[in-house]
Amino acid sequence: KAGQNDTMPVVDSEDIAQSVVRHLQQSLGVELDEAGPAEYWEALSLVVREIDLQRIRATRKKEREGKARRIYYLSLEFLVGRLLGNNLHNLGIFKETEKAMAKLGTPLVDILENESDPSLGNGGLGRLAACFMDSMTTLDMPAMGYGINYRFGLFRQSFAGGKQVETPDGWREDSFPWGIERAKRKQHVKLYGLVREHAGKAVWEDTQEVLGMPWDVPVTGYGTGTVNTLRLWESRAAHGFDLNSFDAGRYQDSRSQEISAENISQVLYPNDNHPAGKELRLIQQYFFVACSLADLIERYKRENSESLKNIADKVAIQLNDTHPAIAVAEFMRVLMDEENVVFSRALEVTREVFAYTNHTLLPEALEEWPQQLITKVLPRHMQIIHMINYHFLHSEVEAVWPGDDHMKRRLSIIEEPDRPGDDQMVRMAFLSVVGSHKVNGVAALHSRLVQEKLFPEFHHMWPEKIINVTNGVTPRRWLDYCNPELAALIDETIEGDWRKDLYKLGAMKAYADDPAFQKRFAAIKHDNKKHLAAVIKELCDVDVSPDAIFDVQIKRLHEYKRQQMNLLHIMALYRRLLDNPDLDVPPRVFIFGAKAAPGYKVAKTIIHAINRVAERVNNDRRIKDKLKVVFLPNYRVSLAEKIIPAADVSEQISTAGFEASGTGNMKFALNGALTVGTLDGANVEIAEEVGDDNIFIFGLTVEQVSELRHRGYNPRDIYNRSEELRSVIDWLDSGDLCPEEPEAFRPLVEALLDQGDYFLTMADYQAYSDAHERIAETWKKPELWWKMAITNSASMGKFSSDRSIQDYGKAIWNMS
Ligand code: 26Y
Numbered sequence: 001k002a003g004q005n006d007t008m009p010v011v012d013s014e015d016i017a018q019s020v021v022r023h024l025q026q027s028l029g030v031e032l033d034e035a036g037p038a039e040y041w042e043a044l045s046l047v048v049r050e051i052d053l054q055r056i057r058a059t060r061k062k063e064r065e066g067k068a069r070r071i072y073y074l075s076l077e078f079l080v081g082r083l084l085g086n087n088l089h090n091l092g093i094f095k096e097t098e099k100a101m102a103k104l105g106t107p108l109v110d111i112l113e114n115e116s117d118p119s120l121g122n123g124g125l126g127r128l129a130a131c132f133m134d135s136m137t138t139l140d141m142p143a144m145g146y147g148i149n150y151r152f153g154l155f156r157q158s159f160a161g162g163k164q165v166e167t168p169d170g171w172r173e174d175s176f177p178w179g180i181e182r183a184k185r186k187q188h189v190k191l192y193g194l195v196r197e198h199a200g201k202a203v204w205e206d207t208q209e210v211l212g213m214p215w216d217v218p219v220t221g222y223g224t225g226t227v228n229t230l231r232l233w234e235s236r237a238a239h240g241f242d243l244n245s246f247d248a249g250r251y252q253d254s255r256s257q258e259i260s261a262e263n264i265s266q267v268l269y270p271n272d273n274h275p276a277g278k279e280l281r282l283i284q285q286y287f288f289v290a291c292s293l294a295d296l297i298e299r300y301k302r303e304n305s306e307s308l309k310n311i312a313d314k315v316a317i318q319l320n321d322t323h324p325a326i327a328v329a330e331f332m333r334v335l336m337d338e339e340n341v342v343f344s345r346a347l348e349v350t351r352e353v354f355a356y357t358n359h360t361l362l363p364e365a366l367e368e369w370p371q372q373l374i375t376k377v378l379p380r381h382m383q384i385i386h387m388i389n390y391h392f393l394h395s396e397v398e399a400v401w402p403g404d405d406h407m408k409r410r411l412s413i414i415e416e417p418d419r420p421g422d423d424q425m426v427r428m429a430f431l432s433v434v435g436s437h438k439v440n441g442v443a444a445l446h447s448r449l450v451q452e453k454l455f456p457e458f459h460h461m462w463p464e465k466i467i468n469v470t471n472g473v474t475p476r477r478w479l480d481y482c483n484p485e486l487a488a489l490i491d492e493t494i495e496g497d498w499r500k501d502l503y504k505l506g507a508m509k510a511y512a513d514d515p516a517f518q519k520r521f522a523a524i525k526h527d528n529k530k531h532l533a534a535v536i537k538e539l540c541d542v543d544v545s546p547d548a549i550f551d552v553q554i555k556r557l558h559e560y561k562r563q564q565m566n567l568l569h570i571m572a573l574y575r576r577l578l579d580n581p582d583l584d585v586p587p588r589v590f591i592f593g594a595k596a597a598p599g600y601k602v603a604k605t606i607i608h609a610i611n612r613v614a615e616r617v618n619n620d621r622r623i624k625d626k627l628k629v630v631f632l633p634n635y636r637v638s639l640a641e642k643i644i645p646a647a648d649v650s651e652q653i654s655t656a657g658f659e660a661s662g663t664g665n666m667k668f669a670l671n672g673a674l675t676v677g678t679l680d681g682a683n684v685e686i687a688e689e690v691g692d693d694n695i696f697i698f699g700l701t702v703e704q705v706s707e708l709r710h711r712g713y714n715p716r717d718i719y720n721r722s723e724e725l726r727s728v729i730d731w732l733d734s735g736d737l738c739p740e741e742p743e744a745f746r747p748l749v750e751a752l753l754d755q756g757d758y759f760l761t762m763a764d765y766q767a768y769s770d771a772h773e774r775i776a777e778t779w780k781k782p783e784l785w786w787k788m789a790i791t792n793s794a795s796m797g798k799f800s801s802d803r804s805i806q807d808y809g810k811a812i813w814n815m816s
Contacts, residue, residue, distance in 0.1 A: 013099035019047040040106050041114035045177045048087050052218035055227040063142040064303055071143040071813055072296055075320035077126030078147045081637030082115040083178050089481045090220040116171045117638040119153035122272040123556040124663050125359050129320055131801040134474040137221030137228045146292035149215040149232035152267040157595050157634045162611030166598050179215045187212040187291040195379045204380040210261045211238035212291035222476045222499055233291045235264035271597045272556045273365040282369055289327040308339050312352035316813040319356040322367045322428035328435030329381040355812045356432035356439050358450055359660050368425035389413040392434050400461050411457055433458050438812045440469045443661035443682040469808055471661040472801035475502050478667045483645035485524045503797030518786040532646035540630045542618050548587035549779055553651035554635055557594035557603040560658040564606050565761045566651055569769055571728040577623040586779045589628040593635030605747045612737040645671045652677035655759040657702040666799040672789040676771050689795040694788045698771035699764040715757035
């Protein structure tokens with residue numbers, strides 16, 4: 001039966017109940033009558049952990065004996081989400097566990113809510129890494145994730161007077177049985193010091209030392225006995241580490257904390273697409289890279305030979321953006337300084353091993369480090385980067401553009417300063433491209449822009465190097481686990497297990513206009529909306545009706561994602577309703593979830609403004625229940641799991657050319673929401689899959705965006721011409737929504753009107769508003785609406801992360 005896992009030894013609810021009681025009493029020292037949901041959560045997690053650990057050993061044994069290449073996924077972020085419920089699903093024992101816990105008297109759903117959500121990531125890039133771990137395991141690939149075990153993940157968000165307030169997320173303070181310390185595999189990492197020559201050999205000495213302690217989280221796959229490992233490093237003081245003896249002033253970060261050994265893995269930087277450029281961040285990057293490479297090289301030597309010259313046959317390393325890019329220099333250092341491999345051979349091996357995924361075109365998000373900083377923290381690595389750069393420019397660039405110094409300057413890994421005396425910057429993206437055999441973008445459009453706009457010269461030099469691998473999401477978490485009712489309906493309707501082969505969902509298209517099927521599909525959505533309405537009531541104290549359109553925008557807050565455009569449209573809708581309370585429009589609930597980087601002023605202003613508008617709209621009796629606006633605080637994976645199954649409309653409205661892919665867009669469509677979106681990122685491919693009639697596409701294309709910029713764009717012209725836009729922007733600027741701080745929304749108004757409206761919110765507004773009119777018209781025809789919704793869900797086969805990982809396997813990791 002689909003959903004039941006044939007590789008799972010038969011465990012019934014009786015076995016599970018017994019194991020839970022055993023762990024309660026013997027592992028936790030809790031009597032049955034003392035146990036509440038939190039204790040049950042811990043005991044049940046221990047039961048599952050036991051199964052995981054048994055399988056991890058079997059998996060490792062199989063891998064040691066196998067000949068396959070191992071995949072190492074290096075990422076500063078893994079946004080894994082809660083593990084218990086997902087693991088129960090993957091192991092195929094969710095139903096039996098539900099029965100077991102019912103017998104013990106506490107519903108499983110209540111138990112699952114006791115797990116803290118490990119927020120070890122900012123957004124899309126971190127969540128993608130988690131989906132990829134799930135898929136690599138499900139596909140039985142020998143894979144390991146490497147990252148950092150941050151003590152504080154992404155901050156917790158609350159609102160005060162509508163403004164974002166951040167508090168630390170000490171997610172490990174509650175017990176977290178999934179992570180297991182493996183002291184045997186600890187590593188030592190060097191920092192600072194200097195390089196001397198001894199008998200013609202470079203020696204890095206007078207260093208400070210830090211200890212890296214691995215913390216292993218088991219990763220289960222669906223329908224397989226394979227359990228892989230996510231190895232997260234935690235920093236500890238090692239003997240000899242004494243940074244405090246240095247001049248303290250040099251080691252201050254923004255909150256004027258000193259960098260000490262333990263500090264390295266303390267906190268995830270909360271910036272998404274905007275680097276902080278802090279010394280501590282560079283040290284984080286190097287710390288986890290050095291630990292991970294040392295660890296994987298040790299494993300290689302244990303399982304193969306002492307020599308690393310054939311390591312590329314057995315090891316593939318994927319860089320999740322440039323954050324671990326220093327790995328290129330570290331790998332070279334190990335080969336040259338510790339293994340006596342000559343430079344040219346070391347570079348060949350490095351290139352065979354590494355590949356780099358680019359996740360962003362935003363110029364400000366491309367990491368660069370001051371040469372002086374790298375020289376201070378990693379003096380030997382800076383030398384090696386110079387060696388790589390010299391070889392690259394003077395033999396490889398020279399071969400393609402002989403004598404062209406201009407081209408050498410453009411392509412140099414070390415950037416020439418704009419003004420003499422300025423610090424030279426090291427371009428981590430260039431280092432990644434030069435050090436890899438493949439570079440990939442994350443959606444077809446994005447990859448084309450990486451080839452044509454971001455790295456055109458590299459693309460000319462190496463036409464095979466830059467390729468596309470379109471992102472995907474795991475159907476286990478993002479359908480089976482988060483939307484069990486829909487999963488059950490699909491199981492009843494189609495043949496085969498879509499959990500393993502998402503293309504199977506295509507068979508559901510045959511039911512798209514079947515009235516009985518539509519009715520059940522719609523009833524499930526309605527049910528999910530009732531659940532979400534209860535969450536909204538609890539978190540926002542706002543009553544919303546499950547009969548209204550649930551229109552959702554959940555993602556990081558960024559101007560390019562254009563939450564402000566959604567806001568302007570909501571304000572306009574509200575005013576239209578005030579002008580004409582009898583307006584024949586379907587009732588709508590606009591739902592937001594988003595964290596803003598703490599230092600991102602305009603983003604925080606947008607949150608504040610949305611909250612103020614929400615308060616006004618929700619309390620206005622005149623418009624009755626035709627419009628509601630809610631901003632759910634502390635958006636995170638576990639909230640997404642409740643929101644996505646309940647969405648009717650998915651807002652994917654970034655300025656064309658800016659959203660590399662998007663992955664939320666895929667999750668929504670999979671769960672039967674209709675997309676209102678621009679031709680950006682993976683929206684383009686979603687439109688291809690569902691067909692133009694089943695998606696609300698609007699707005700400027702990438703080409704039109706650059707044309708408009710070229711022609712000269714003045715948002716004031718649009719403001720002057722559009723009565724509606726003028727009235728809402730003037731209202732924002734009037735102080736009416738925030739009387740105690742009348743200038744509060746100035747930064748937003750300035751961004752839109754005075755600073756050129758870089759993200760073209762004004763230019764796309766009318767098209768966006770028209771798209772919403774089309775949505776309202778469609779909602780009035782339920783047979784059409786549900787036909788479209790079912791078609792969306794049925795057309796998402798391509799967007800399984802299993803397909804993405806198979807693409808990586810073929811095109812990048814050279815797997816058979
Ligand atoms: C340098 C640093 C501050 C930084 C930190 C985080 C830079 C970028 C990021 C995060 C980027 C990110 O999440 N990018 C997103 O990756 C997703 C997965 O590929 C894409 O779907 C999404 O469009 C892209 O914005």
